[in-house]
Amino acid sequence: MPIRTNRGRSAVYRKLWGWPLRSPRHLITFVIIVVALGIVVATVIPKAPSSGTAQPAGDTTTDSAGATGSSSGQSATTTTTTAQTRLTSPLLNPTPAPPSPQALDVALKWVKAWVNHPAGITAQQWLDQLKPYTTDEFLPQMGSVDPANVPATKVTGAAVSVDSTTSSVVADVSTDGGTIQVTVITTPSQGWRVSKYDKAG
CATH class of the missing domain: 3.10.450 (Nuclear Transport Factor 2; Chain: A,)
Incomplete structure (x- = not known):
């Protein structure tokens, strides 16, 4: 069984980092891979916080009535419906009156x-x-x-x-x-x- 040493690992690392510099073709390939990874990371990372903040915005129905956009429109509709329900619910309660x-x-x-x-x-x-x-x-x-x-x-x-x-x-x-x-x-x-x-x- 071969014995693993730090010198062996260092040699492997040097080969990996030195690979792009061996030829122009290797360098171009390496640059393309790095650019592609950068684009993927730049595209995925901004979406994570936006999806996380969308839900609280939808839940906050009271303060977003004056904002614009689809989420604020939903909030305004919810607030209006709630207000209408609160206004009409007392009408369902019997009104005290003298006995008939x-x-x-x-x-x-x-x-x-x-x-x-x-x-x-x-x-x-x-x-x-x-x-x-x-x-x-x-x-x-x-x-x-x-x-x-x-x-x-x-x-x-x-x-x-x-x-x-x-x-x-x-x-x-x-x-x-x-x-x-x-x-x-x-x-x-x-x-x-x-x-x-x-x-x-």
Whole structure:
């Protein structure tokens, strides 16, 4: 096995560096290779930082609205969309308002139908009493209730508003079995209808 020495490596290095100087052809070839490498490096290196900075520019949507160019145009569009969403979102929240007399009347009538379950009444007959005052979505849920399990038999007080907006009213109605809290909402085609009930806290 040959022994590697520093002298041997130096000889190899001298041959490599001396190769371009052996002939004009070697020198021209060497220059062409160096120029080509320089062009490749000059082309690749500037693209790296530009691609790295493009993403933060796209993410910064607040400060780039006044700039020009495609990235600033995208930022301005995003900012406008966000502003529109923030402006319109409060409109989705119900506006507080005095309780509607019609809503309180529906709440009272619904509870009167709810407590009306004499002996021998069927579940369907009991549901038929509730139907004129109940939303179509909530009525099937009431179908799972056994009228015999309703703890009240009569209403003992008026419907009192607990919370009200332009589209819903929460009212407490006193019965001989405790106070019932009823949520009444406005529907597009049926007017005010009960969508929920529970024992008042």
